[in-house]
Amino acid sequence: MKATAVIVGAGIGGLATAIGLRTAGWEVTVLERWPRIVSAGTALGIRPDAQAALDRLGLGEELRRRTVPYRDALIRTPHGRRLADLPLRRIERRGGSPVLMISRVSLMEMLLRAVGETTIRTGTQITDPVTLHEEHDLVVGADGLRSAVRAAYFDAAPRPRYSGIVAWRGVTGFEPSGFGETWGPGQVFGITPQEPGSTNWYAAVATPQGRRESLDELRARFAGWHDPIPRVLAEADEETVLRHEIHDLSPRLRSFVTGNVALVGDAAHAMTPSLGQGACQALLDAAALADLPAAPRTPADVAIALRAYDARRRRPAQRLVTMSRWMTRLAGTGRLSGARNALLQVLPG
CATH class of the missing domain: 3.30.9.30 (D-Amino Acid Oxidase; Chain A, domain 2)
Structure with missing residues (x-):
């Protein structure tokens, strides 16, 4: 085996996965359907576990140079009355670092620079994703909410739910x-x-x-x-x-992998932004895939490693999808304030 990987999608999850696999010794190609890589967006909060993922990818120091810490914030009523604190201090205590704020543009700049000589083909529309796994030892679907890879390879694949x-x-x-x-x-x-x-x-x-x-x-x-x-x-x-x-995805996937195909980021676990975890979870996916063996001898080696990735990432990510869905519903209601505030106390750090 030549340890060749193709990644469909050049967003945060796709680029971070390319960095991790390339560092691990894989030959990586990234396919992006847009004519250029889209880096638009506003702020992202990078939590301590996602900071550790970027450390794993060799980007931790640059992240800290570009970011500002987010330590104190209130939840208030429209008239300004305090309801609760956002759990930022608790996240810092548990994770050993504050949430770090960065623009999506800046994060994408970091990732693109770190990708280095990895081949990125923009303007590439995937019309037959099934052929990809015949030509590569690993296929990664990082193509977002309406993933063509997910639709092609996964039975009863979930669909976007408004x-x-x-x-x-x-x-x-x-x-x-x-x-x-x-x-x-x-x-x-x-x-x-x-x-x-x-x-x-x-x-x-x-x-x-x-x-x-x-x-x-x-x-x-x-x-x-x-x-x-x-x-x-x-x-x-x-x-x-x-x-x-x-949108998020419903119903949840039974696995993030099948054969030599894996899903990362929104392709695997698109969630509402209420917990601010979408980018963080994509980075955690990428760092987990970086543990794939650099020189797999057989397709079975790849399949075994991907099952370990699924065991590590699927349940934590899907738990956040559910919690984020509930927070979306509760944050905008004038009722159920007790349930809303109780949920704030159990949100993961």
Whole structure:
């Protein structure tokens, strides 16, 4: 065997997996359907376990140079009354490091630089994913929510399920006096650090599928909420604000692997962003796959190693999918505050 791997998708999970496999001695090719690699996005919170994954990939020091720690944040009502603290200090105590904030653009820059001489073919539409496993010793589906690899290889593959929520994201030009989330019936607004000198904001609003609200309608939704929310939205620019319908996968996969094919990131466990864990889980997937043997002698060696990857990653990731789904439902409700606050106390660090 030549230890050749093909990765479908050049997002966070795909690039991180390419780095890990290449470091482990595999010959890697990355296929991306877009004409160029898309690095747009706003803030990501990198938790201690995902920081350890980036250490494993040789990127820990650069991560820490580019990030700001996120240690203190409140959950409040629309009028500004404190409901609870976000569990950032608990995450730091358990993990030995604070959550580190970085823009998706900056993280993608890091990953692309570290990929090095790995072959990346953009503008490559995968029309017959089944042929890939005949030409390579390992196939990795890192092609997101609507994964062609998942659809081709996995029986009764889950499909995207609309959460009922549309997420808006942007960057504001001033630093607020405090960070955190504000929860109201059917909608949530959050403000976090992003990078030195940059502040991230996001809104999650209950919206019928297919309905496209304008930025003015979003401003109207949050009119009268506590400062600085109206100011943030007043300064938002229609051309730079990102808007996405939020989906997860249902039902859950029985395995992340089949034969010499493995799924990572959203292709395996797409989740709502309520816990801020999507990028972290993709990085953990990539670090786990980096443990594959560098010189497998037979296809059985690859299959055995992939089953170990599945045993290590599937249950923890799927548990977070479920918890994130519940948090999405509870964060925007005016009822069930007891259940909502109890869930905050058991969220994983």
